[in-house]
Amino acid sequence: xxxxxxxxxxxxxxxxxxxxxxxxxxxxxxxLFWYQQHAGEAPTFLSYNVLDGLEEKGRFSSxxxxxxxxxxxxxxELQMKDSASYLCxxxxxxxxxxxxxxxxxxxx
Amino acid sequence: xxxxxxxxxxxxxxMTNKKSLKCEQHMGHRAMYWxxxxxxxxxxxxxxxxxxxxxxNESVPSRFSPECPNSSLLNLHLHALxxxxxxxxxxxSSQDSPDTGELFFGExxxxxVL
Numbered sequence: 001x002x003x004x005x006x007x008x009x010x011x012x013x014x015x016x017x018x019x020x021x022x023x024x025x026x027x028x029x030x031x032l033f034w035y036q037q038h039a040g041e042a043p044t045f046l047s048y049n050v051l052d053g054l055e056e057k058g059r060f061s062s063x064x065x066x067x068x069x070x071x072x073x074x075x076x077e078l079q080m081k082d083s084a085s086y087l088c089x090x091x092x093x094x095x096x097x098x099x100x101x102x103x104x105x106x107x108x
Numbered sequence: 109x110x111x112x113x114x115x116x117x118x119x120x121x122x123m124t125n126k127k128s129l130k131c132e133q134h135m136g137h138r139a140m141y142w143x144x145x146x147x148x149x150x151x152x153x154x155x156x157x158x159x160x161x162x163x164x165n166e167s168v169p170s171r172f173s174p175e176c177p178n179s180s181l182l183n184l185h186l187h188a189l190x191x192x193x194x195x196x197x198x199x200x201s202s203q204d205s206p207d208t209g210e211l212f213f214g215e216x217x218x219x220x221v222l
Binding site: 042043044045087091098101 | 139141148149150151153156158163164196198205210211212213214215216218
């Protein structure tokens with residue numbers, strides 16, 4: 001089975017940097033996804049890591065360590081619109097198993 | 109076209125009604141999904157269709173009945189629902205199995221059961 005854990009809530013200030021962690025225990029590993037979900041909207045794809053290391057995409061970066069079962073999403077130069085839930089997810093068979101999600105609040 | 113389109117966006121129904129949620133994608137994806145999401149919770153898988161065949165049913169009550177008329181369309185038929193079934197229902201699609209690529213989500217259908 002799959003077990004994924006994330007902090008429930010985080011708060012940060014506009015312009016700052018925030019790191020959202022995700023730990024996972026899986027039987028088999030086929031990569032890890034990060035999704036952003038604004039309240040009442042659908043999740044949107046942010047990043048995919050299958051190899052160890054850092055993937056950078058604009059203000060967002062995602063890191064993976066397969067040996068530690070650990071990933072993080074790094075958000076730089078935070079903007080108010082970054083207030084959302086951030087979900088890490090791992091594919092498992094024909095399913096995506098989502099973590100509980102981290103609700104990020106960006107304050108002015 | 110990289111969209112998954114869901115209709116209706118909002119639905120209010122009584123416990124004796126019969127209604128349907130519809131989902132459409134034109135990306136040539138061969139896997140389509142229904143997820144249920146309650147407030148402040150992650151999406152929970154309900155059904156997976158792979159190549160138009162039901163491949164996963166996550167022990168969903170029979171008052172939810174999925175249908176895949178063709179590779180672009182996915183329906184969720186609703187009958188005799190309970191108030192606790194009120195949630196955001198998300199449709200998603202992927203190229204093939206999830207380990208080959210990301211899920212693309214529709215905007216969801218927000219269902220309220222009175």
